[in-house]
Amino acid sequence: MKFSLIITNYNQKYGYGHYNRSKRLYDYLKKNVKIRFTSKPNKNEYKNYDNLIFDLPDYKNFLKGYKVRRGQKIIALDYNGKEKIDINYAIFSKSKNALLNYVSLENTFIEKLKFKKKNRQFSLIALGGYDRKKESLKIAKNIIKLFNIKVLIVYGPLNKKKTCIKEKKIKIIYNPKNFKKIQSECKFAVTNGGLTLKEMLSLKKSVFAIPQTPAEKKLCKKLKKHFKFNYGNISNLKFEKFKSKTNLKFKGLENFKKIL
Numbered sequence: 001m002k003f004s005l006i007i008t009n010y011n012q013k014y015g016y017g018h019y020n021r022s023k024r025l026y027d028y029l030k031k032n033v034k035i036r037f038t039s040k041p042n043k044n045e046y047k048n049y050d051n052l053i054f055d056l057p058d059y060k061n062f063l064k065g066y067k068v069r070r071g072q073k074i075i076a077l078d079y080n081g082k083e084k085i086d087i088n089y090a091i092f093s094k095s096k097n098a099l100l101n102y103v104s105l106e107n108t109f110i111e112k113l114k115f116k117k118k119n120r121q122f123s124l125i126a127l128g129g130y131d132r133k134k135e136s137l138k139i140a141k142n143i144i145k146l147f148n149i150k151v152l153i154v155y156g157p158l159n160k161k162k163t164c165i166k167e168k169k170i171k172i173i174y175n176p177k178n179f180k181k182i183q184s185e186c187k188f189a190v191t192n193g194g195l196t197l198k199e200m201l202s203l204k205k206s207v208f209a210i211p212q213t214p215a216e217k218k219l220c221k222k223l224k225k226h227f228k229f230n231y232g233n234i235s236n237l238k239f240e241k242f243k244s245k246t247n248l249k250f251k252g253l254e255n256f257k258k259i260l
Contacts, residue, residue, distance in 0.1 A: 002050035004035040004260050015057040016129025016156055017195035021077070021108075022055035025256070033260045051075060051260055057215075059083075075259070077107070087259065091198045092223065102255060105202045108195065109180075122150040124186035126179075126196050129156035132212050135234060137163070139190050139210075140170045142237055149187065154179065188239050193220045193231060201227050206239045208232075 006029075008022040009015060019039055026037035036049075043066045046052055051073045056062055059081030068074060079088040079095045088098035091107050123143050125136050140151040150169045157175040165172060176182060183189070183199060188206040191197045193216030200207040201223070209231035211217035220231040228243035230236075 001034045002260060003048070004029075004033060004051035004053060005046070005049040006035065006037045006053045006055065007041050008037075008039050008055045009041060010039070010057070010129070016158055018055045018057050018077070020129070021195060022053075025053075025055070025077075029256060029260070032257055035260070047072075053077075053256075054079075073259070089256075091195075092219075092226075105198060108199045108202050120185045120187065122152050122186055123147070124152050124154065124182060124189040126154040126156075126183075126189065126191050127210065128192040128194055128196060128212060130158035131155060135210065137165065137170070139234055139237070141167070142234060143190070144169050146237070152182065152186070154182065190237075192216060197223070197229075201229065201242070204242045204244075206242050208237055208239055210234070 006022050006026050008019050010019045023037065026035060029035050046066055047069055050071070053075045054062060055077040059076065059079060062081060063074075063083050073087070074085040075087045075089070076085055076098070077089045078091060078093070079085060079098055080093075082097060085095075085098050087100045087102070088095045089107050090101060090103045091105055092103065094101040094103055125139055127136060136153045136155070140153055143149065143151050144167070150171070153170065153172045154176060155163075155172065155174050159174065162174075163172055183205070184203055186205065189200050190208050190210060191200055193209045193211035197207060197209045197220070207229045209220050209229065210233060211220050211231060223229070224231065226244070226246040228240045228245070230238050230240055
């Protein structure tokens with residue numbers, strides 16, 4: 001049986017969405033294939049594996065100093081690097097440097113959603129693994145003022161300091177295990193411009209994105225050409241009804257089992 005390694009990393013500023021996705025991918029695959037997972041890449045170990053699966057926020061020089069051995073397969077999620085790889089699993093963009101591209105918004109999800117989707121009367125605010133600009137509470141108050149609706153703020157695991165709030169219509173939770181269920185049930189959402197935004201578009205939700213980095217802003221601009229949603233900053237908070245302008249043909253991460 002072939003041996004595979006999933007490689008990811010993140011820091012205090014960005015990348016937790018990639019860590020979370022690749023960890024879910026590992027949990028999904030380990031029941032059927034021989035595989036390891038690491039968030040602390042060590043290139044000296046790469047030669048021991050038949051398949052290297054990367055899920056990184058940035059692929060610049062990710063293989064520098066490593067010579068891919070004969071027969072070894074290089075697989076990446078949302079690949080934007082310059083090196084030649086075998087397979088790119090992307091949520092949105094193909095890579096000209098990949099021999100094979102699987103592109104679909106469904107690549108955002110690994111596990112099947114086993115619950116009924118319900119639209120409940122609350123708004124979700126989820127700005128990624130870390131609320132870098134500390135904007136969530138300001139956004140929540142604006143939403144209450146504009147729409148008179150309950151607001152659920154979801155802080156990622158990188159938000160170490162607990163926040164107390166007396167406003168009855170605002171609830172704060174930290175790194176919930178049922179985040180996918182929460183996403184599916186909210187009426188509309190405010191997200192960052194990364195994986196959480198893509199997940200909300202997959203669920204066909206009205207969403208307003210607040211990019212946290214220049215890369216996220218660039219992604220929002222690209223997605224805007226294919227989906228109806230708004231993005232910007234707190235001052236121009238506005239929601240549009242979701243509408244897809246594109247037709248993505250490839251389906252899901254289940255294909256991983258076939259190629260490993």
